[in-house]
Amino acid sequence: MDFRRHPSTVRRRTALLAAATGLLVAGMSACSQGSSGSTDVALAALPSSDQTRLSAYYDQSPKWRACGTSGFECATLKAPLDYDKPSAGDIDLAVSRKKATGPGKRLGSLLVNPGGPGGSAVGYLQAYAGIGYPKKVRARYDMVAVDPRGVARSAPVTCLDGKRMDTYTQTDVTPDDAREQQQLSTAFEQFASGCQTGDRVSKRVLPHVSTVEAARDMDLVRAAVGDEKLNYVGASYGTFLGATYAGLYPERVGRLVLDGAMDPSLPAREMNRQQTAGFETAFTSFAKDCASRAGCPLGTGTPTRQGQRLKAFFDELDRTPIATGDPDGRKLVESLATTGVIAAMYDEGAWPQLREALTAAMTKKDGAGLLALSDSYYERDPDGTYTNLMAANAAVNCLDQPPSFSSTKEVEEALPAFEKASPVFGAGLAWSALNCASWPVKATGEAHRITADGAAPILVVGTLRDPATPYPWAKALAAQLSSGRLLTYDGDGHTAYGRGSDCIDGAIDTYxxxxxxxxDGKRCS
Known part of the structure; x- marks a missing residue:
């Protein structure tokens, strides 16, 4: 429903099917919602006395244990539920590591986060980073991950069970009239209500899953593993998490790689609009590639014409869904088909799968392939259960910034701008951004710049045709950070590290x- 993330499962499955997170975004001050500009307010560093005040948490020694995945250890750390009121109680943070393999002098720990918000960093470490990062990096670093608060194994937010999530993901996000607009608003209201009423842990943690709090948790992990400074690789939303850490603790910045960077200075609505344009850019690349191949389901001609064909197909599904062979009886409706196409935009390695899925759906009325892509995006398992990705994604985003839209009227007024940004996806992405309007917890953050004055050099990586984190965001973040260094990848897909560019991988590995x-400004292809 909300495409503001880096889909860890799609990326893992396509990359590990063929190679490596969510929806995306967040942000944190003086910008009114819906403004098209950025803010001059900068995130302030925390005082050094903060660690002394929280010494009970900083003095923890993790008790590492085997955790079922060969070569990996797991532990649990305590964090205050509310950093302003530590007496309010604790939450448990799930941490995992794989020790440096050698040879060479150990460089400390390298914390990794795949994005989201809502992607499991522990799952990402154990499924990909701990075995897929370059051997020379794994030789020198203990590879470490912590599931952010509210995510997966760390006091997870929960909202809807599997059957209700199935209904939610099939909700029409391109309403044609007032009745369908009300149905969409009701779906968002029911989702939000479920997050607060369905689970005791979820209700308790819901007001405390902001990116600032998750960044403060990372500093507890840094201390627990015995590092004076944090070394970190964050992808997508993980770049916002890493940049926030740098803003709060500039003197503790070690080697930070922010890949697929976000611009924290953008208000939520403008961020959504720019991301919508990013998906259009990615679709144009896919369409050009598809047209060059025999049997392209979108035909030949310009990407504009191909986009019109795809939009017409979506409209047809809105009227008449098609069969999928799903054992739970789900048909391919417009919302699921759109999600499936968007999922494949994150990784050009998924383009062949998308061509096959579109061919089957458009010519044979077989929606199984697009449903599979949609399920991978939502992290829905074959048994009908979902991870808490979507719940955590909404919980973090809706806390980090005021809602993009507060009413259906505001969405209607913004539709022309979104449809101009993407004739194919604009309407659906605009209406999806209504999801925080009825959120039960008021936002605690707003858009702001992050300068991290005094930090060591921070490497910001941007991909020219990135769908989810448009390239201008990387330029903006690198410019905001006082020690930012911009590395550019002339390529397709979301993020750059580990995607096959020796130039990109070599530069990051050397750093x-x-x-x-x-x-600064180095470009790779």
């Missing part, structure tokens, strides 16, 4: 191993 960043 992680030696601390020397590439020259």
């Amino acid at each position: 992680l191993l030696t601390g020397t960043p590439p020259k």
Whole structure:
């Protein structure tokens, strides 16, 4: 429903099917919602006395244990539910690591986060980063991950069970009249209500899953593993998490890689609109590639014409869903088909799968392939259960910034701008951004710049045709950070590290191993 994330499962499955998170975004001050500009307010560093005040948490020693995945250890750390009121109680943070394999001098720990918000960092570490990162990096670093608060194993937010999630994901997000608008608003209200009423842990943690709080948790992990400074690789939303850490603790910044960067200075509505344009850019690349191949389901001609064909197909599904063979009886409706196409935009390695799925759906009325892509995006398992990705995604986003839209009227007024950004996806993405309007917890953050004055060099990576984190965001974040260094990948897909560019991988590996960043503005293909 809300595409503001890096889909860890799609990326893992396509990349590990063929190679490596969610929806995306967040932000945190003086910008009114819906403004098209950025803010001049900067995130302030925390005082050094903060660690002393929280010494009970900083003095923890993790009790590592085997956790079922060969070569990995797991532990649980305590964090205050409310950093302003530590007496309010604790939450448990799930941490995992894989020790440095050698040879070479150990460089400390390398914390990784795949994005989201809502992607499981522990799952990402154990399924990909701990075995798929370059051997020379794994040789020198203990690979470490912590599920952010509210996510997966760390006091997870829960909202709807599997059957109700199935209904939710099939809700029409391109309403044609007032009745359908009300149905969409009701779906968002029921989802939000479920997050607060369905689970005791969820209700308790819901007001305390902001990115600032998750970044403060990372500092507890840094201390627990014995590092003076944090070394970190964050993708997508993980770049916002890493940049927030740098803003709060600039003197504790070690080697930070922010890949697929976000611009925290953008208000939520403008961020959604720019991301909508990013998906259009990615679709244009896919369409051009598809047209060059025999049997392209979108035909030949310009990407504009191909987009019109795809939009017409979506409209047809809105009227008449098609069969999927799903054992739970789900048909391919417009919302699921749109999600399936968007999922494949994150990784050009998924384009062949998307061509096959579109061919089957458009010519044979077989929606199984697009449903499979949609399910991977939502992290729905074959047994009908979902991870808490979607719940955590909404919980973090709706706390980090005021809602993009507060009413259906506001969405209607913004539709022309979104449809101009993407004739194919604009309407659906605009209406999906209504999801925080009825959120039960008031936002605690707003858009702001992050400068991290005094931090060591921070490497910001942007991909020119990234769908979810448009390239201008990387330029903006690198410019905001006082020590930012921009590395550009002339390529497709979401994020750049580990996607096959020796130039990108070499620059990042050198930085992680030696601390020397590439020259600011370096470009790779």
